[in-house]
Amino acid sequence: QLWMVVGGLVIALLVWQAFTGFRQSNSQPLAGAKPDQQKLVDQARAAIARDSLDLQAQITLANVLYDTGNWSEAIVHYRTANRIDPTRVTTVVDLGVCYYNLGDPITAKTLFEKALTLDPQQPVALFNLGIVAESQKNDALALDFFRRAKAANPPQGMLQPLSEHVRTVTERMSGAAPPAAR
Numbered sequence: 001q002l003w004m005v006v007g008g009l010v011i012a013l014l015v016w017q018a019f020t021g022f023r024q025s026n027s028q029p030l031a032g033a034k035p036d037q038q039k040l041v042d043q044a045r046a047a048i049a050r051d052s053l054d055l056q057a058q059i060t061l062a063n064v065l066y067d068t069g070n071w072s073e074a075i076v077h078y079r080t081a082n083r084i085d086p087t088r089v090t091t092v093v094d095l096g097v098c099y100y101n102l103g104d105p106i107t108a109k110t111l112f113e114k115a116l117t118l119d120p121q122q123p124v125a126l127f128n129l130g131i132v133a134e135s136q137k138n139d140a141l142a143l144d145f146f147r148r149a150k151a152a153n154p155p156q157g158m159l160q161p162l163s164e165h166v167r168t169v170t171e172r173m174s175g176a177a178p179p180a181a182r
């Protein structure tokens with residue numbers, strides 16, 4: 001009977017080691033992720049493995065992928081989040097930014113416009129539409145979007161880039177040479 005107890009303990013130990021090894025091998029590090037971001041990735045992946053329709057886990061994972069520049073992977077999770085809840089404006093905008101960063105301004109523009117149908121005063125969508133217009137050499141349209149974004153109460157961190165884009169586009173439209181680089 002003692003041998004059965006020892007055997008049971010050995011089997012339990014082997015099962016535990018196999019489980020731990022399996023968990024570690026399935027927790028792939030994310031390129032560019034800091035330790036706190038990796039922890040969020042691991043938690044979100046685990047939640048998605050349990051329930052692929054876990055909206056918050058999809059958004060959390062997409063946001064970390066976005067923050068680390070893993071645009072293609074972020075798109076997968078933002079699209080899933082948008083299928084679960086198509087009314088999340090920031091998710092639509094972030095999806096558009098991913099497409100823009102991957103060189104698809106047409107899809108990005110469509111997504112920014114969709115965000116404006118959900119919230120016509122969404123400053124980040126307006127700003128990004130200005131970026132798209134500017135990249136397409138449509139300075140008048142870009143300036144209009146930048147001014148609308150500025151009037152829409154943008155987040156504090158967007159005020160300086162927004163002002164810089166307005167200045168640059170205005171100077172370009174007036175024919176003034178931009179200031180020399182320092």
